[in-house]
Amino acid sequence: MATTSFFDEQKEQSLIKARIVEKYFWAWAKVIIPTAKKADSTIAYIDLFAGPGRYKDGSNSTPIKILESAIANPDMQNMLVTVFNDVDAANVSSLHEAINLIPGIESLKYKPQVINNEVGENIVNTFNERKLVPTLFFVDPWGYKGLSLQLINSVVKNWGCDCIFFFNYNRINMGLSNAAVEEHMNALFGKITADQVREQLKTLNPQERELTVVEAICEALKEMGGEYVLPFRFKHENGKRTSHHLIFVSKHVKGYKIMKDIMANESSEQNQGVPSFEYNPATYRQPLLFEFYRPLDDLEEMLLDKFADRTITMQDIYEQHHVGRRYISKNYKAALKNLEAKGNIAADPPVNKRRKNKGETTFADSVKVTFPPKQ
Template structure:
């Protein structure tokens, strides 16, 4: 298998591409944040506080130039937090024996790596093997230990609805996976790979995708594929799906997506926040989150001839319409409304600031006065601030 036809696993881990480092940052930050939330909650309610962190295609943990990839980042971050050391259960797997041996060495080189209450386990299974699937089924049916699973195959065949459904059925479990758009887009036009597409989308949905693509423009293909991916994941129990698009620096075509899958509004909020922090993407892009420098260049060119899109204005108009003639605390508004959009908390605050500045909303008389009227020169919007929409 290869991440691209000309690239082997060994070559891939020589020097990281910028988007590979971004991926490792997004994944490690999300998983550690997820583990903090899950473990603290279960400790509070005196439940079994173990949490699985599973990387099915872990790789070597480090590149040849010393840059760290996801497994090492996760272990180092967890070591800094006592309740994570006591409760996180790391499981790393890779189909390449060479990669696993390198990973085991890189883990041993981490100071205090043996301080975890549950020893780190590295395995060398085919990700589609009965051993792997049975382990997930056992956890789903009997153990039901929360797990955050990262699936980053070199190709796309190992991404299956059955596996994703088994994982998402476990309470408090989330998934992050690598969606190889470039190769899947090509495979959807080739009957030879139809069975592989059926595994990802389901056979009926694959036929629907193909029908839509017959009349679609090339620029619309990614929207069609991602929409059907979202709907397919919703069908198997995922409530929120957050795609992060990657367009390589030397290209203007989509390479892949990093896809976050969760059932919980807090997970959805967390995915949006972390992906926003790592986004370099233009307003002309079809995706909200991503690394797409080509879209930033398109934005510059378009603004010479037409008015630039204004997402904050769009959100402001939504809030103005939905909360007209009502009074609501910002925290209540954000908590109830953000699950319906892909906007982040900071963007909600910017939208409320704009409405206040334009006289389309007021700070209610009964509102508690913020401790600080301004934050970085802008109107402070704490959760308790009560807004009156006109």
């Protein structure tokens, strides 16, 4: 797939993608660094499809932004190891040049490694044979070659290792029915799942196809051990069709919560304060994705059902319920305030004993909520 036009200018979706990765890298590093310090360990950022470093309009791509973040932080200056790879020798040369021009690049203890390899079985085997230091792994291929469950699992298998990957939905959608690239599709989904998806797609409309494909990838990642999987969709510029999906994979709920807040803030719209994560409404055929599209009104009913006849804090309600759903902490607080106002729950301390912020009564994490028995 030609990459020239992709790097002519930084389009809005590329900017949002880079911002999500950069924000998560910063938050991830701040969480990981204290533990890594105690273990006298480094941390790492690996990008196997790094590109040329800059767009032709002069704007920085993700590798440069990551290195700039590291230069701005004394701990990262001393602890961060970076590896950037691209199969295109011209991209590698351009990235080398762009990195060397970054102000303060010499302050990094570990010089960025820029390599020129094809991503495939050899790299997977290398990662599988090693116990990796805490690593944020970014995978942004131009198509699908090299993108596999084994590649992602080879990194996230270790403590502190998370993966963010960005893929072209339309190319994968077409690839599933193309015998010439069957091997690549089987690597991405796993052969059994890929065969099941191929069969399902025969009778589905375009929207159902997309939801089925993304659902299958998410479930395959979870089966491989990536317990926390969070998808985010990018539409074409006309807003009518999907162009790409970004999927986050982690084994730790803390990373999931951090990324969820970042994706929520980058969502282009909200419904009742619930972020869209840029997806169209899902159907019951895709239960994992459907949970991302239930409105705030439904959250109230879910909470009354889930926690019936229990007394539990707001924080514990959130912790026990939010995984696999698009609701964030403030949505739970809004739902509980609504239920309290309707007299459907009892809160301790009650509304008249809680502090106010800008005229609004707060609902702190420590507030205890008593739910009625099921009707």
